[in-house]
Amino acid sequence: MTGTVTNFSYGAVTPIAAYLMATVGSALGLRCTTRSLRRPHHRGRWLALGSISFGCGIWAMHFTAMIGFDIEGVAVRYDRDQVFVSLAVVIVCVAAGMFLAGYRGRSAVILTLAGIITGNGVVTMQGLGMSAIKIDGSLHYDGTIVILTFVFTLVITTVALWGAVSIHALWSSMGASLIMGVAVTGMHYIGMTALTIRLNGHTTIDESTSNLGFLMVMLAGPLLVLLVATTIVMFDPDMLDAEGDVDWAAHAPRGSGSAHPVR
Template sequence: MHGTVDGFSYGLVTPLVAYLMACLGGALGLRCTARALRVAHSWRPGWLALGSAAIGSGIWTMHFIAMIGFTVRGAPIHYDKPMTYGSLGVAVVMVGVGIFIVGYRGATGTALFTGGTLTGLGIASMHYLGMAGMRLNGTFEYNTVTVYVSVAIAMAAATAALWAAGQVRGFLWSMGASLVMGLAVTGMHYTGMAALSVHLHTGGAPTAGDSPAALLAPMLIGPLAFLCLAGVVVMFDPLMATGKLDRTPVPHEPGVPAHPPLGHPARGARLHARRTVAHREPRTPQNR
């Protein structure tokens, strides 16, 4: 028989908190990715890895906070922990592949399409692998068309987020992009849940079990702690809030203006070299 599914057993609390977590992970990931596109190559892998982990953890946390409000009447739900944590690994790795492609190839053209596709597939894979980790006295059935729609939403959201990472300069625009990304990712989750129906097995009386909140709350501690630490790193980086370029001071030399160069360190080095040459070049009537 078909089970009665309720995805909002706590009302609007779980959807709103899930949305905020998706926004937080997206905001951290966007800022880290945008930062990676503006630093030397030696620092880029670290920022891209941090951004990948932030987005992946934010999406995973969003999913399971939303699942706290998911119940099936007469069928207590349990979770397979290895598969549940495996879905977190899938999210971080596949999101990371997409972010690294854009980080090294740029947020345009083929690189943006490839990176957005892989990242979107990572988001969808995390969702459905997490659903496969649920254990109850029944089986899940999905509407194929709605599943495809949810995957398309994930791919579109990921592509838009990666494009924003390459285009966003200011803090407010970045926050706006993260709000849109959070809305798209949360919409993908609930679209995927709308594709679900549960067929309960007959022949057994309903059994007691732990609530989804009691089962999932301990699993969320680690990703939440990581997001908090990533937030601290982002807040204390001087370029994160403003999105402006570096201003590295140049050692003052007699006769050379003591103004800092703008932009990439290589540009600053070239400007400093030109100033040094101009200072050392003999002053003649032709070059005065």
């Protein structure tokens, strides 16, 4: 028996909230990378903060969107350990991609490799997040849509990394973040169209089990990280410094560690 699935059980609330998570994560990743290039002596710290923020933003996007996921007449639960593993995986892979791009320059080869690493982390996170779902049945995917989603993910993560090392003006990076939010959230919902549910039998929802409550608790940590990272970036002295947002990196040798003098 095939289950009736919806990704919008709360209407437009979850897609909008998921988009905000992706946009905030993208914005923090871009701004932290800009700070890392301006301050080579603290490059590792800024890249680490950007990696964690971007990873948490993507992960929060996925599970915020999953709040709206529902199977008619079926109790949906999640394996807590797999949920945490998915968060660790995406942060590690995003960090690998961002550190590679941040230290090795903006060459096409480096950005493509970094994009592949990061994209695989995003896809693996989504796969682990979906495999964490526990129902009285099984999940099946359309292979063609999965492949298209994978390719799309590699492209948008590569573009995100290019933006991180190339776009330094404040308003340009904010605009890029809005576009990245659409792309990342769209990737999730496109991927979800590949899903079909096959139920083992008729299952009624256990009203004592709150899927919403579980996901909200799981999201609390990453949301706190995003809030702290936002505060750090907002109060950074260079944040609204017009001179600091000049694309000085365009005049630096590609792949070099040269940076604008720290004031």
